[in-house]
Amino acid sequence: MWxxxxxxxxxxxxxxxxxxxxxxxxxxxxxxxxxxxxCIEACYDCxxxxxxxxxxxxxxxxxxxxxxxxxxxxxxAEVCATTGNLLTREVEFDxxxxxxxxxxxxxxxxxxxxxxxxxxxxxxxxRVCAETCRECEQACNDVVASLxx
Amino acid sequence: MWxxxxxxxxxxxxxxxxxxxxxxxxxxxxxxxxxxxxCIEACYDCxxxxxxxxxxxxxxxxxxxxxxxxxxxxxxAEVCATTGNLLTREVEFDxxxxxxxxxxxxxxxxxxxxxxxxxxxxxxxxRVCAETCRECEQACNDVVASLxx
Amino acid sequence: MWxxxxxxxxxxxxxxxxxxxxxxxxxxxxxxxxxxxxCIEACYDCxxxxxxxxxxxxxxxxxxxxxxxxxxxxxxAEVCATTGNLLTREVEFDxxxxxxxxxxxxxxxxxxxxxxxxxxxxxxxxRVCAETCRECEQACNDVVASLxx
Amino acid sequence: MWxxxxxxxxxxxxxxxxxxxxxxxxxxxxxxxxxxxxCIEACYDCxxxxxxxxxxxxxxxxxxxxxxxxxxxxxxAEVCATTGNLLTREVEFDxxxxxxxxxxxxxxxxxxxxxxxxxxxxxxxxRVCAETCRECEQACNDVVASLxx
Numbered sequence: 001m002w003x004x005x006x007x008x009x010x011x012x013x014x015x016x017x018x019x020x021x022x023x024x025x026x027x028x029x030x031x032x033x034x035x036x037x038x039c040i041e042a043c044y045d046c047x048x049x050x051x052x053x054x055x056x057x058x059x060x061x062x063x064x065x066x067x068x069x070x071x072x073x074x075x076x077a078e079v080c081a082t083t084g085n086l087l088t089r090e091v092e093f094d095x096x097x098x099x100x101x102x103x104x105x106x107x108x109x110x111x112x113x114x115x116x117x118x119x120x121x122x123x124x125x126x127r128v129c130a131e132t133c134r135e136c137e138q139a140c141n142d143v144v145a146s147l148x149x
Numbered sequence: 150m151w152x153x154x155x156x157x158x159x160x161x162x163x164x165x166x167x168x169x170x171x172x173x174x175x176x177x178x179x180x181x182x183x184x185x186x187x188c189i190e191a192c193y194d195c196x197x198x199x200x201x202x203x204x205x206x207x208x209x210x211x212x213x214x215x216x217x218x219x220x221x222x223x224x225x226a227e228v229c230a231t232t233g234n235l236l237t238r239e240v241e242f243d244x245x246x247x248x249x250x251x252x253x254x255x256x257x258x259x260x261x262x263x264x265x266x267x268x269x270x271x272x273x274x275x276r277v278c279a280e281t282c283r284e285c286e287q288a289c290n291d292v293v294a295s296l297x298x
Numbered sequence: 299m300w301x302x303x304x305x306x307x308x309x310x311x312x313x314x315x316x317x318x319x320x321x322x323x324x325x326x327x328x329x330x331x332x333x334x335x336x337c338i339e340a341c342y343d344c345x346x347x348x349x350x351x352x353x354x355x356x357x358x359x360x361x362x363x364x365x366x367x368x369x370x371x372x373x374x375a376e377v378c379a380t381t382g383n384l385l386t387r388e389v390e391f392d393x394x395x396x397x398x399x400x401x402x403x404x405x406x407x408x409x410x411x412x413x414x415x416x417x418x419x420x421x422x423x424x425r426v427c428a429e430t431c432r433e434c435e436q437a438c439n440d441v442v443a444s445l446x447x
Numbered sequence: 448m449w450x451x452x453x454x455x456x457x458x459x460x461x462x463x464x465x466x467x468x469x470x471x472x473x474x475x476x477x478x479x480x481x482x483x484x485x486c487i488e489a490c491y492d493c494x495x496x497x498x499x500x501x502x503x504x505x506x507x508x509x510x511x512x513x514x515x516x517x518x519x520x521x522x523x524a525e526v527c528a529t530t531g532n533l534l535t536r537e538v539e540f541d542x543x544x545x546x547x548x549x550x551x552x553x554x555x556x557x558x559x560x561x562x563x564x565x566x567x568x569x570x571x572x573x574r575v576c577a578e579t580c581r582e583c584e585q586a587c588n589d590v591v592a593s594l595x596x
Contacts, residue, residue: 016194016281017194017197017198017277017280017281018197018201020277021197021198021201021202021205021274021277021278022201024205024272024273024274024276024277025201025204025205025208025274026205026208026209026274027205027208040197041165044193044196044197045165045166047193047234048166048167048170048189048193048233048234048237049166049170051234051237051238052167052170052171052174052237052238053170055174055237055238055239055240055369056170056173056174056175056176056239058240058365058368058369059174059175059176059239059240059365060175063361063362063365064361064362067356067357067361067538067539068538068539070356071353071356071536071538071539071540071541072539072541072544074372074532074536075533075536075541075544075548077234078529078532078533079529079533079544079548081230081529082525082526082528082529084197085197085200085226085521085525086522086525086526088197088200088201088204089200089201089204089518089521089522090204090205090208091204091207091208091514091515091518092514092515092518092519093518094518094519094522094558096554096558097519097522097526097551097554097555097558100547100550100551100554100555101522101526101551101554101555103547103551104544104547104548104550104551107543107544107547107548108544108547108548111541111543111544123173124173125170125173125174125175127173128166128169128170128173129170131166132165132166204518207514207517207518208514212510212511212514213510213511216389216390216505216506216510217389217390219505220387220389220390220391220392220502220505221390221392221395223383223387223521224384224387224392224395224399227380227383227384228380228384228395228399230380231376231377231379231380234372234376235373235376235377238369238372238373240365240366240369241365241366241369241370242369243369243370243373243409245405245409246370246373246377246402246405246406246409249398249401249402249405249406250373250377250402250405250406252398252402253395253398253399253401253402256394256395256398256399257395257398257399260392260394260395314492314579315492315495315496315575315578315579316495316499318575319495319496319499319500319503319572319575319576320499322503322570322571322572322574322575323499323502323503323506323572324503324506324507324572325503325506338495342491342494342495343463343464345491345532346464346465346468346487346491346531346532346535347464347468349532349535349536350465350468350469350472350535350536351468353472353535353536353537353538354468354471354472354473354474354537356538357472357473357474357537357538358473375532379528382495383495383498383524386495386498386499386502387498387499387502388502388503388506389502389505389506421471422471423468423471423472423473425471426464426467426468426471427468429464430463430464
């Protein structure tokens with residue numbers, strides 16, 4: 001139902017203005033702008049889907065069995081939002097702080113994605129959320145690779 | 150430079166999964182799903198562009214003259230993030246809380262958009278940010294109209 | 299158990315440094331520093347207790363009956379954190395933005411406090427959380443009164 | 448001025464309800480409750496003082512020379528808030544996620560504290576903020592030690 005043509009086209013699309021904001025910033029991004037913008041978008045996307053998945057789990061009849069999923073979703077949502085904001089800031093970018101925060105984000109996404117995947121078969125919101133967690137984990141790992149290059 | 154065809158196509162695009170998460174949620178959204186998803190996307194988009202604009206202003210040579218813009222960007226970014234998360238949650242949606250929060254978000258976007266617009270002529274990041282503030286203000290007003298309908 | 303003398307003394311105490319930060323700020327606070335610092339402290343305190351109460355409710359055997367409490371706690375926690383941060387910023391303080399945000403915070407605290415109170419008899423975390431919501435609602439109303447004076 | 452007896456007494460005091468919320472939670476805290484509550488309090492305290500210090504720096508006449516301090520304050524504030532919330536949640540506590548996030552918080556506090564200390568001689572808000580950063584860094588390290596014990 002939710003995979004209609006309109007959505008398919010939009011899939012993988014981005015927050016409208018991330019790349020535009022990077023390109024109008026007076027400074028130079030700390031890593032390649034494509035790698036950076038993909039990670040910022042993935043962080044915001046994952047923050048949103050985890051917030052939504054926690055709420056959807058809470059609305060399920062068997063919410064009691066989804067407590068671990070809800071909890072990890074809440075953690076992951078906040079860590080992703082903080083990471084997306086940190087990577088949005090370019091001025092006086094500190095590589096040590098950035099690397100440890102983005103690494104922590106990758107861990108939060110991995111653990112949350114693993115949990116969501118366990119429920120993906122019978123709950124579509126967990127399937128979609130697992131997907132956004134995977135994308136964000138990968139995007140974070142790409143940024144860490146760039147930061148340590 | 151940042152208005153190349155690729156960006157134009159992406160412009161107005163969305164966080165990839167908002168509508169998908171709404172449609173896989175076991176509950177019923179509190180307002181029309183298009184109005185709701187547009188506002189959630191606009192809130193996240195505006196949170197990102199305001200975070201970026203505050204940082205870009207700080208990187209300008211005349212940052213000292215942009216203190217009001219930086220401050221309003223920081224306020225608007227946080228209010229938008231909170232509003233985007235609140236609207237993402239559907240379970241036991243409280244109309245009173247939602248309405249006052251979304252109204253406050255519209256005010257934060259209006260005041261921040263006005264300030265960014267004052268600098269739009271000579272700073273592209275303020276021009277783009279003013280645009281996302283306007284879009285978010287409008288999307289918030291649409292949600293408030295739906296909530297009070 | 300938690301009402302031992304040590305706690306009683308600490309009760310009503312504050313984040314250690316709010317007033318100190320206000321007094322070392324080069325600017326002038328937008329409202330009376332006591333009214334302001336009490337509200338900032340109450341916002342952070344309420345953000346923490348609501349985050350904790352949501353989690354405690356989730357840990358209860360009958361979590362399924364506490365969905366509304368969890369949801370309102372999550373809303374209130376985020377609104378309080380945003381409000382506490384906004385009130386912490388003094389530079390170029392915008393009275394319109396501040397007033398609507400602090401009013402929205404008072405509403406979020408009132409609605410969440412009402413819900414927590416319904417469970418206060420049999421769950422201590424809801425009793426404590428209702429108390430912090432009331433304190434924060436009052437502190438917000440005091441700030442709004444000062445802002446509109 | 449801000450070191451009057453009243454403040455000295457309050458110094459080291461806490462958000463009023465952290466320990467009370469831990470003790471009324473139906474679960475068992477993941478680490479010693481004193482170590483945990485000290486860290487949660489330190490995170491919220493540091494989030495507040497960093498938000499305030501960024502704003503105070505922005506209000507200084509030579510804000511242009513404080514850009515690195517402002518930026519690190521913004522990063523540290525968000526990381527501390529996220530860490531304080533994550534540690535507040537006890538249900539289905541994930542040790543891997545918690546350890547990497549708390550370690551990242553310690554790094555953010557160390558780097559921000561170092562920068563604030565450089566300005567501590569001539570700006571009291573940086574002196575106070577450096578102090579809260581140190582306290583939070585230490586509290587985070589204590590939690591990490593407990594989590595890996």
